[in-house]
Amino acid sequence: MYRAFRRKIIIMTLFISFVPLALLGYTLYYGFAKAYHQRIEQQINSRLRACAQTLDIFLEERLVILAAIANMSTPEYFQDILHLQSLFQNINQKTGGGLIDLGVINSAGEHLAYIGPYNLKGINYSKEAWFDQVMVKGLYISDVYMGYRKIPHFIIAVRANRNGVNWILRATIDLDVFTRIVSTAQMGNTGDAFIISRDGIYQSPSRFKKDNILTNSGIDTSMFGANITVIRKGEGPDKNRIYNGLWIKEGQWLLVVSQNPDENILSFSDMVAEQITLFLIALFGIVITTVITTSISVNTLQERDKEVAELNAHLIQTDKLAALGKMAAGVAHEINNPLGIISTKAGWMRDLLDEEEFKESPNFKEFQECLDKIEEHVQRAGKITHNMLGFARSMEPVMESVDINSLLTKTTEFLNHHAQINNIAIKTDYDKALPEINSDRSQLQQVFLNILNNAIDSITNKGDVIITTRREHDSRNDCDKIVIDIKDTGSGIPEHIKNRIFDPFFTTKEKEKGTGLGLSISYRIIEKLGGTISVKSEKDKGSVFTITLPICI
Ligand SMILES: Nc1ncnc2c1ncn2[C@@H]1O[C@H](COP(=O)(O)OP(=O)(O)O)[C@@H](O)[C@H]1O
Ligand SMILES: [Mg+2]
Known part of the structure; x- marks a missing residue:
């Protein structure tokens, strides 16, 4: 019964304490995950900003260099191919590469001089859309296109004026160098970074679809505002993927960094x-x-x-x-x-x-x-x-002052002879300092006689009866008590009858010897006198009957 009870309490307590803990754990985890996502987003944004700046500087730098050179030279000077070549090499060396070719075009659109891997000299660009734009605006950066070379590239061009005549210095940008800069914005294993035009056309390859350049990304660029914009696309297995976009090249291209925010970039699982x-x-x-x-x-x-x-x-x-x-x-x-x-x-x-x-x-x-x-x-x-x-x-007790030690001595005198015959020694160990108590002398004597007789009866051959008295504190009523132990080395009381020996008429003795009333009478007497009577016994070793009597009544 106690086991089931114990189990029940344990389960209940565990449940009661576990639920708040689980809730707390969940809340912490939830808050933590949120903070984590925020940090990821911050990281993405700072990379995006840095990358966009780098790209803008990259383009601007080259434009500025081209413009400065164009304004200091003449188209005739570059008709000497060596001059053009040394300029080309110089720019690439000083800026860390990035130009594929360089060309000089006159105001009629004719390619006067060209240095680069393709043979483009002599081509007329006057019909190209970009040609008009450079002529009008003075500076130009194209979108990525295939052009004559049939590989994706884009050009930058500046217009200069010499003696009232316009001419153009044009360079092709190495898309690989450009793409490498873009890819610095990628994070982790799932992060992607690419550029799309206003129409959503890939200007640099997406990390996971290498040959999608110049195809449509499906991204609606009108959703992206002037500043960094975060968009959740919400489809497929990547439905949590976020797209952070920032316009570069004066709002013509959109640099996009996309990321699955659940990816474990900041050792999230360690913290979990x-x-x-x-x-x-x-x-x-x-x-x-x-x-x-x-x-x-x-x-x-x-x-x-x-x-x-x-x-x-x-x-x-x-x-x-x-x-x-x-x-x-x-x-x-x-x-x-x-x-x-x-x-x-x-x-x-x-x-x-x-x-x-x-x-x-x-x-x-x-x-x-x-x-x-x-x-x-x-x-x-x-x-x-x-x-x-x-x-x-009813045996109403007659109260008088009783000295327990001397009453015990007197009682044993009755029995000494009988004990000696049976080879039994009655030994005593009294606490001499016991106070006299108020009790019924003759009834107490009857109790002592009953118990001593039983003790003697229990010893069949030879043995001892030991009587001890002492004073003890009684925590039940905060009053001292006298404790009397009557111990024998007799037969002991078998376990199965232990709780019956105080019953009236219970006896294990022959008809002539026992009436079974001794202990029940003793029990009643001691109870009336405000004391207790109890027994400890071990079979074949003996028994101890303990009587307590209150000192203060
Ligand atoms: N000191 C003892 N040692 C062994 N058995 C005892 C002792 N005292 C009492 N008993 C058991 O308790 C029974 C009841 O005792 P009691 O009420 O005095 O009746 P009676 O002595 O007439 O049998 C006894 O018959 C005996 O079996
Ligand atoms: Mg008896």
Whole structure:
């Protein structure tokens, strides 16, 4: 029963403490994940900004260089291919590369000079859209296109004026160098960075679809504002993927950095593992404290139940004695009357036997013996009824000052002779400082006699009866008590009859020897005197009867 109870409490307590912990854990995790996503987004944004700046500077730098050179030279100067070549090499060396070719175009669109891997000299660009734009605006950066070379590229061009005549310095940008800069904005394994035009056309390849350059990205660029804009695309397995975009090249191109925010870039799982460990430690702590506190409570409960059970047993015993006492009184009374009549009639008969005629009878002796027997047994029956009445009577104690040690000494004197015959030594160990107490001397003596007699009876061959007295504090009523131990080295009391020895008429002795009333009477007496009586016994080793009597009443 206690086990089931214990289990129930443990489960309940665990549940009660676990739920808030789990909630807390979840909330922490949730908040943490949110913070983590925010940090990821911050990182993406700062990379995006840095990359956009780099790209803009990259383009501007080259434009500025071209413009400066164009404004200081003439188209004629560059018709010497060596001049153009040295300029081309110089720019590439000083800026870290990035130009594929360089060309000089006159105001009619004719390619006057060209240095680069393709043979483009002589081509006329006057019909190209960009040609007009350079002529009008002075500066130009194209979108990526295939052009004559059939590979994606884009050009930058500046217009210069020499003596009233316009001419153009044009360069092709190495898309690989440009793409490499773009890819610095990628993060982790799932991060992507690319450029699209206003129409959503890829200007640089996406990381995962290498040959998608110049195809449509499907991204609606109108959603992106002047500043960094974050867009969640929300489809497919990548539905959490976010797209952060920032316009570059004066709003003509959109640099996009996309990222799956759940990707473990900042060792998210390490932190989660840390949290889980903490959680497990807390859980372990809860389990341990729960088990310990439950054990303590259940044990206390178990002890309390035991005390209640003892008290109940005591009450039952008192009840039993009271009921049996009443019955015994009735029975004793009913038997006493006929016993009286038998006894009177037997006396009468004995008187008659004295007359001559009976004395001469051949059966005279027989008659006499019969009367002896009748009187003996009437006496015995009378003794039993006397005991029963004694048990049943209310036995109001007569209180007087009693010295327990000397009362015990007097009582043992009665028994010494009987004990000696049976090879039994009665030993005593008294606390000389015991105070006299207010109690009923003769009833106490009856109790001592009963218990000492039982002790002597329990020793069949040879043994000791040891009587000790001492003073002890009684925590129940905060009043000292006298404790009397009567110990024997006799047969002991078998476990199965231990709780019956105080019952009236319970005896294990032969008919002639025991009535089974001694202990029940003693129990009632001690109870009336405000004390307790209890027994400890081990089979074949002996028993200790302990009587306590209050000192202050
Ligand atoms: N000191 C003891 N050692 C062993 N058994 C005992 C002792 N005291 C009492 N008993 C047991 O308790 C029973 C009841 O004792 P009691 O009420 O005095 O009745 P009775 O002595 O007439 O049998 C005894 O018959 C005996 O079995
Ligand atoms: Mg007895």
